[in-house]
Amino acid sequence: MSEPIRILLVDDQPLFRGAIAALLARQPDMEVVGEAENGLAGVEQARALRPDLVILDVEMPVMNGVEAVRLIREQVMDVKVIMLTVSDVEDHVLEALRNGAHGYLLKDLRPEQLYDMVRSVMRNETPISPGVAGRLLREIRQAGKPRVTSPAATTEQSVTRRELEILRLVAEGLSNKEIAKRLVITEGTVKNHVHNALEKLHMDNRIQAAAYVIRQGLGAPGSEPAGR
Template identity: 45%
Template sequence: MITPPQKLRLLLVDDQALFREGLRTLLSLVPDFTLVGEAADGREAVSLAQKLRPDVILMDLRMPGMDGVEATRLIRQSVSAPQILVLTTFDHDNEVFTALAAGAIGYLLKDVPSEKLAEAIRCAARGESTLQPAVASKVVAEFARLQNKQQRRSAQPLIEPLSSRELEVLEQLATGRSNKEIASHLRIAEGTVKNHMSQVLTKLGVQDRTQAALHARELGLL
């Protein structure tokens, strides 16, 4: 006797009841899916993930109380955690990167065609990532930016590297803060800031604060 293939157990997390109802109907039409639960916020999602042990969670991001990013982070910390596929309306850079950093395996927008959503769910269950094209381009661009920054850092021609405090002063300088404001922010004396600033200019080989900020960016220090 042939045993029928086991269905993928799904948990749907979204604060909009109407959207959950529509997605519930859609998922019920896919023969290898079974919806085991629904949550209206991140806190409920964490609880149900532990209780129901789904294979894949479809996670919205912007929800009252605990949002989807925090819920993703908490769920993915557990042993044998389910895969999490973000399904949201927003593709802002910060939300994309924080969700993926929290442990989401994929990121889709809610206007994704139903067949692509179904395939993304199956991919997630296999541990494979799925990113919507608009999202994928953001990830590639960010990866290239970080790689270039790292390459600039590794190639920095400074004879003497900046100390951790000097880097802090440099970062504050780049925001346009005065010595007095930097001193207040770092909780050190203004005279100490001036001494660090002098060292920063000397080590960078520049004459003023503007040149320091520009050169530091070229070197990948900012």
């Protein structure tokens, strides 16, 4: 049996923090190794405990979660960070993701969804609550199509039709498991396609890929790179 996922909880509400700890303790593949009540304490705990995953609130005293995720990712390079919050403000979402967060979840999710999201981020996916994903993608769409000057422009032609098809589904907010079911392929195949596409486009995560698909007008059939 593999080692459980070692989790640090950072939230300023003791009752909520205790409830999440109790829920996670029911899962044989998860272990809460520490708790902190504000962002600064969370950074210190992350540095001391070296957890696999930090579950981090946004609005906290002393230091908020958006700043804390930046410091955690700078100081504990291998740790994953999920924001778990009531805040769906676009600025918070975008800044947290820019600062290195691997996922952004709202506190209205069901326990089973939380378990799934924790496991998915450890598979290098980027879990986003559906409501947040919808707002984030609308924000990207409203920004319009920028002039393409990034390195991605030079490698677009190397993205295959299959990779682009999968990126479209990523942009819809689907997980690897959901994409695999939709396309009748294995999760491993989906993961490989996503990895290859991100490398070709010089991108770090699925959120960047979703933004690219929308901004470049590649979200509809018939928009594949020519010759693929």
